[in-house]
Amino acid sequence: MEERIMHYAIYSLLGVLLLLSCSKSLTLDKVVNPTEDSDTTLVQTAEKAPNQQILKDATLLKTVSDSLPIIESRIKAAAKIEKSFFDSGIDHADVRNTDFFGPHMLTSAKAVDIASVGELFSGVTKYAVEKLNIPRQSIDQQLSKRIGILDERCPFSNVPDCTRSAASRYRTIDGSCNNLNNTLWGRSFTPFERILPAVYDNGVDEARQTSVLGGPLPLARKISSQFHQTSLKDHFEPDLSHMNMEFGQFLSHDIQRNALSTGTFGAALDCCGSSEPESRSKCLAIEIPADDPYYSQFNRTCMNFVRALPTPKLDCTLGQRQQLNQNTHYIDGSQIYGSDEQTSTSLRTLSGGTLKTGGDATAPNLLPKDTNNAANCILPASDANVKCFLAGDVRVNQNSALISIHTIFMREHNKIAAGLEALNNGWSDQIIYDEARKIVGAMLQHITYKEYLPEILGDAIMNKYGLKPLANGYFNGYESKMNPTIKNEFAAAAFRFGHSQVHDSLKYNNKAQYFKDVFLNPAIIYDTAGGVDSITKGLTDSYSQKVDERMSSHLTRHLFERKAGFGGDLAAINIQRGRDHGIPLYQQMKTICNVSSNVHEPSVWNALSSLYRNPSDIDLFSAGVSEKPVPGGIIGPTFACIIAKQFEALKKGDRYYYENSGDQAFTLEQLDEIRQTTLSKVICRNTGISFVPTNAFIKDTNVRNQKMSCKGVSAIDYSKWKCGWSNWGTWTSCVNFIQVRLRTCKQQKPCATDFCTGDVFEIQKCGSVRNVEMPQIEAKIEQLRAILVTQQNNYDIMDVNTAQDILQTFMHQNAV
Numbered sequence: 001m002e003e004r005i006m007h008y009a010i011y012s013l014l015g016v017l018l019l020l021s022c023s024k025s026l027t028l029d030k031v032v033n034p035t036e037d038s039d040t041t042l043v044q045t046a047e048k049a050p051n052q053q054i055l056k057d058a059t060l061l062k063t064v065s066d067s068l069p070i071i072e073s074r075i076k077a078a079a080k081i082e083k084s085f086f087d088s089g090i091d092h093a094d095v096r097n098t099d100f101f102g103p104h105m106l107t108s109a110k111a112v113d114i115a116s117v118g119e120l121f122s123g124v125t126k127y128a129v130e131k132l133n134i135p136r137q138s139i140d141q142q143l144s145k146r147i148g149i150l151d152e153r154c155p156f157s158n159v160p161d162c163t164r165s166a167a168s169r170y171r172t173i174d175g176s177c178n179n180l181n182n183t184l185w186g187r188s189f190t191p192f193e194r195i196l197p198a199v200y201d202n203g204v205d206e207a208r209q210t211s212v213l214g215g216p217l218p219l220a221r222k223i224s225s226q227f228h229q230t231s232l233k234d235h236f237e238p239d240l241s242h243m244n245m246e247f248g249q250f251l252s253h254d255i256q257r258n259a260l261s262t263g264t265f266g267a268a269l270d271c272c273g274s275s276e277p278e279s280r281s282k283c284l285a286i287e288i289p290a291d292d293p294y295y296s297q298f299n300r301t302c303m304n305f306v307r308a309l310p311t312p313k314l315d316c317t318l319g320q321r322q323q324l325n326q327n328t329h330y331i332d333g334s335q336i337y338g339s340d341e342q343t344s345t346s347l348r349t350l351s352g353g354t355l356k357t358g359g360d361a362t363a364p365n366l367l368p369k370d371t372n373n374a375a376n377c378i379l380p381a382s383d384a385n386v387k388c389f390l391a392g393d394v395r396v397n398q399n400s401a402l403i404s405i406h407t408i409f410m411r412e413h414n415k416i417a418a419g420l421e422a423l424n425n426g427w428s429d430q431i432i433y434d435e436a437r438k439i440v441g442a443m444l445q446h447i448t449y450k451e452y453l454p455e456i457l458g459d460a461i462m463n464k465y466g467l468k469p470l471a472n473g474y475f476n477g478y479e480s481k482m483n484p485t486i487k488n489e490f491a492a493a494a495f496r497f498g499h500s501q502v503h504d505s506l507k508y509n510n511k512a513q514y515f516k517d518v519f520l521n522p523a524i525i526y527d528t529a530g531g532v533d534s535i536t537k538g539l540t541d542s543y544s545q546k547v548d549e550r551m552s553s554h555l556t557r558h559l560f561e562r563k564a565g566f567g568g569d570l571a572a573i574n575i576q577r578g579r580d581h582g583i584p585l586y587q588q589m590k591t592i593c594n595v596s597s598n599v600h601e602p603s604v605w606n607a608l609s610s611l612y613r614n615p616s617d618i619d620l621f622s623a624g625v626s627e628k629p630v631p632g633g634i635i636g637p638t639f640a641c642i643i644a645k646q647f648e649a650l651k652k653g654d655r656y657y658y659e660n661s662g663d664q665a666f667t668l669e670q671l672d673e674i675r676q677t678t679l680s681k682v683i684c685r686n687t688g689i690s691f692v693p694t695n696a697f698i699k700d701t702n703v704r705n706q707k708m709s710c711k712g713v714s715a716i717d718y719s720k721w722k723c724g725w726s727n728w729g730t731w732t733s734c735v736n737f738i739q740v741r742l743r744t745c746k747q748q749k750p751c752a753t754d755f756c757t758g759d760v761f762e763i764q765k766c767g768s769v770r771n772v773e774m775p776q777i778e779a780k781i782e783q784l785r786a787i788l789v790t791q792q793n794n795y796d797i798m799d800v801n802t803a804q805d806i807l808q809t810f811m812h813q814n815a816v
């Protein structure tokens with residue numbers, strides 16, 4: 001509590017300082033000046049809602065200042081109730097003891113601080129809506145304004161100083177300073193944004209639970225058990241490997257980590273533990289119907305579910321409840337490196353640019369061990385050696401396949417760091433770390449856009465949104481106005497399509513390990529028959545399930561199960577999460593995506609719509625995941641639209657996108673080297689696997705995808721990163737017994753500029769020179785040398801054609 005109060009004080013102070021010092025940079029037209037007495041300024045957006053009562057600024061201002069003490073005392077009262085749940089032992093002091101959320105519940109203290117302001121903003125908005133009778137449909141229009149007296153509490157007003165980062169070759173760890181006009185865009189601990197306004201029951205912050213016809217929506221668990229039934233055996237995606245699923249999860253953890261509610265002192269909330277779970281605003285327990293086809297045998301009527309934490313919007317205007325992304329939004333490897341300085345430093349050896357490793361003699365070169373078992377993994381009593389792992393994202397231990405791919409990319413980083421160190425460029429630990437991180441981030445982007453997304457979206461959509469990487473040259477499509485922020489509809493619904501791809505089991509060493517047994521269980525990583533190699537090979541050697549309404553029972557009955565019958569249901573959680581976030585209705589998304597009417601098999605549509613009172617109520621996750629796939633892709637047109645738009649923003653709105661030119665750019669020869677990357681090569685370089693499918697996302701049973709041997713796969717060509725002289729180029733042709741060759745000084749960043757001594761050219765005699773001509777030729781060579789030195793000092797000659805011209809001209813004028 002004390003810590004929280006202190007943060008409040010700091011925010012307030014920062015807010016005041018900011019107001020005093022840079023009030024000019026604030027968008028004044030959107031701020032309601034707290035001292036302005038005039039009531040003539042109309043609410044900016046009022047004309048967009050002509051039938052609405054027109055609010056006067058002064059009225060709004062007074063309402064807000066009236067509300068503050070009331071809301072603050074309500075928040076205090078709620079905290080007291082929360083504490084009583086903690087004191088009575090309903091909540092678990094140990095956050096790790098929560099069923100069904102596992103590592104997703106490891107919310108950062110920083111998120112909790114921001115959320116306390118978010119709660120205040122929601123409270124004030126709700127108060128104003130009631131007091132001023134603002135119609136539901138126009139809440140964001142009418143209230144989307146900054147209010148001076150709230151500004152000082154804004155957790156996002158501490159604008160970073162980007163003067164150094166602006167010209168930096170490297171991303172910041174937290175993603176700030178990427179967009180130089182909106183320096184917080186994409187930073188960790190910033191809100192998600194929305195494609196469409198939220199659909200909350202009270203318009204502001206209450207989860208959607210009511211049908212458009214009135215009465216309750218169908219229960220999330222009921223939709224899951226009736227519609228997202230267990231995957232059929234062998235209901236495969238014909239071409240795709242299970243790696244397609246796992247890389248999707250790995251990528252998802254790069255770009256988003258929702259912040260879930262925790263209780264007093266960070267305790268894990270148990271929303272099923274109290275007699276009146278409804279009374280807890282942080283809870284939205286999932287009700288299990290009495291006749292549930294599975295859980296009823298265990299007499300279970302309630303599944304724990306906590307609401308995601310609220311956050312103010314990035315501009316700290318009032319409005320609908322929004323959720324918080326704890327990771328950087330960009331594709332930048334933050335699941336490997338962390339999204340804040342403290343985490344990233346804790347993962348480094350601080351020597352040679354490498355990341356820390358763990359493991360032991362039988363299972364070497366693993367991720368560093370989580371000796372405190374912060375994620376509450378299942379550890380064998382018999383072997384104290386077996387521990388879970390640390391990485392840039394706390395969800396790393398969620399399942400063994402995820403641990404494996406994390407391990408491979410950690411190794412790739414260390415391999416690159418060693419390769420860069422061996423160049424003897426004189427680089428410090430920091431430069432090697434930064435450069436290796438930059439390369440790994442670029443590889444992740446290349447694999448995402450070149451190999452992963454085309455299988456998901458199909459060729460036509462890849463082209464429509466400009467998502468394909470170039471074959472050569474720089475991409476000049478950076479748009480500083482393109483906001484990369486992860487969209488709530490993407491995080492809470494569309495990109496969860498991957499949950500439908502999950503197979504019942506992981507394959508390794510010709511064994512199949514049920515998925516329910518690999519949650520938070522590192523044992524098979526250490527297993528000599530299993531291990532990273534075997535699990536990875538299993539991922540490329542087995543199929544991904546088809547993307548459809550069906551999900552594996554390991555996710556819909558046994559998620560993070562510790563006791564038979566008490567596992568979670570991820571389909572129900574996805575539906576409930578959508579309602580918690582006020583995710584717009586399926587039909588609204590379909591309209592905004594211009595999707596024509598029939599995109600479901602009639603039987604599928606009937607099965608789904610018959611569960612709802614009205615088709616307008618249908619949840620986005622359920623209807624989106626069950627659409628018929630787009631040509632060449634595996635998801636339907638509505639999810640494809642949301643996902644393509646998001647990846648377009650992550651490409652064009654990322655100043656550090658790997659194909660961009662500019663201060664931060666790779667040289668073209670480095671870029672060409674990055675473009676050679678495939679996931680298969682990364683696997684080959686960092687495991688003992690002998691054969692992999694050429695494209696790791698596609699099963700090698702497909703004719704377009706033969707197996708390749710890992711023998712021929714070498715490390716990336718580090719010489720493209722070497723500082724100093726290049727090798728000599730070819731000699732020019734011989735002109736009157738003289739020829740010239742050139743080399744270049746590679747002093748691209750981050751090379752030191754004084755790395756090259758000597759000349760960029762070399763001159764020699766050629767052809768059969770008679771002795772008598774020798775002195776004359778040597779004199780000419782000296783004359784030519786003088787000319788070339790002048791050229792060199794003016795940085796004029798750089799290529800072999802110019803050298804040839806100079807030689808030609810010189811000889812023409814000074815024929816021997």
Ligand code: HEM
Pocket residue numbers: 100101104245246247248249252256257258259398399490491492495496497498499501502555570573574577
């Ligand atoms: C391998 C098995 C997987 C398991 C056990 C799993 C489990 C979970 C869980 C428990 C959550 C939190 C749900 C909530 O409280 O709202 C979640 C969120 C999510 N999952 Fe998965 N997932 C898996 C694979 C995948 C895959 C393959 C993808 C995508 C291709 C994916 C995409 C997402 C997304 C986008 C979120 C929301 C993330 C956020 O905003 O924090 N997941 N998953």
Ligand SMILES: *[C@@H]1O[C@H](CO)[C@@H](O)[C@H](O)[C@H]1NC(C)=O
Pocket residue numbers: 180181480
């Ligand atoms: C920021 O915006 C200004 C004016 O709107 C524009 O001139 C400038 O190029 C932008 N800077 C960046 C880095 O996008």
Ligand SMILES: *[C@@H]1O[C@H](CO)[C@@H](O)[C@H](O)[C@H]1NC(C)=O
Pocket residue numbers: 297298299
């Ligand atoms: C469930 O409740 C019924 C009726 O109260 C009882 O007979 C049964 O033993 C219970 N089952 C379990 C698994 O607790």
Ligand SMILES: *[C@@H]1O[C@H](CO)[C@@H](O)[C@H](O)[C@H]1NC(C)=O
Pocket residue numbers: 592593594641
């Ligand atoms: C939908 O169609 C409208 C009108 O043609 C167009 O402006 C909009 O960009 C389209 N949206 C998508 C997602 O294609």
